Amino acid sequence: MLDTYRAIETPEGVELRLRVAGPVVRSLAWAIDLLVRGGIYIALSIVFSMFGKFGWGLLLVGLFLIEWFYPVLFEVYRHGVTPGKRSMGLCVVNDDGTPVGWSASMIRNLLRYVDFLPVLYGFGLVSMLLHPDFKRLGDIAAGTRVVYRDAAQKVAQVPAVPARPPHFPLNLEAQRAVINFAERSQEISPERMEELAGIVFPHSGNQHGSGINQLHATANWLLGKKS
Numbered sequence: 001m002l003d004t005y006r007a008i009e010t011p012e013g014v015e016l017r018l019r020v021a022g023p024v025v026r027s028l029a030w031a032i033d034l035l036v037r038g039g040i041y042i043a044l045s046i047v048f049s050m051f052g053k054f055g056w057g058l059l060l061v062g063l064f065l066i067e068w069f070y071p072v073l074f075e076v077y078r079h080g081v082t083p084g085k086r087s088m089g090l091c092v093v094n095d096d097g098t099p100v101g102w103s104a105s106m107i108r109n110l111l112r113y114v115d116f117l118p119v120l121y122g123f124g125l126v127s128m129l130l131h132p133d134f135k136r137l138g139d140i141a142a143g144t145r146v147v148y149r150d151a152a153q154k155v156a157q158v159p160a161v162p163a164r165p166p167h168f169p170l171n172l173e174a175q176r177a178v179i180n181f182a183e184r185s186q187e188i189s190p191e192r193m194e195e196l197a198g199i200v201f202p203h204s205g206n207q208h209g210s211g212i213n214q215l216h217a218t219a220n221w222l223l224g225k226k227s
Helices: 023-077 083-088 102-110 112-116 122-130 137-142 172-183 190-200 210-222
Strands: 005-009 015-019 090-094 144-148
Touching (some): 015 144, 023 083, 023 090, 023 122, 083 090, 090 102, 102 112, 102 137, 102 144, 112 122, 112 137, 137 144, 172 190, 172 210, 190 210
Antiparallel strands (some): 005 015, 090 144
């Protein structure tokens, strides 16, 4: 079966599922980084041209440093993410899923010029098409892979209601249900919330919203929040 997910087990026994990125999305990320570097080159050219031959010498040094260390610095200090990779939702990691370090990043980027041969990343493209993890030669040598970044998970918030203990004992399943109800309050219509709250607190039906408030207060108490 065709599958881009790779399961990796950490030393702690936790299984990570990484989704490797293919040539198309990686090419788009590379093109964006190329545009960013091109903008930097133009800006430096304008500035250093004011200093004559000395300025042109500084420009050549700057171009060399940016060309070689632009991806390395981003990958090491920005958790494997260059501006192009960020825009496409990608990042570079080691084969075991850990963040890349200096040595791995330097190796994979030094070999970019081998991947570029004979033209337009010809060797790199062939390598990605043949490798099950879409690795170019630099990734194979450095032990890295380019994967999709997980989207940031939004932390559910329980409404800020003074915490109160329940009026009767709740088993573990009921406690989980109360907390889930409070965390999903923003996703449920007021009418549906009143209906669900009436099941737990049937005697609060004459007081609009009373059962909902009791559930929110109980959820905060179960989560250890102060009243």
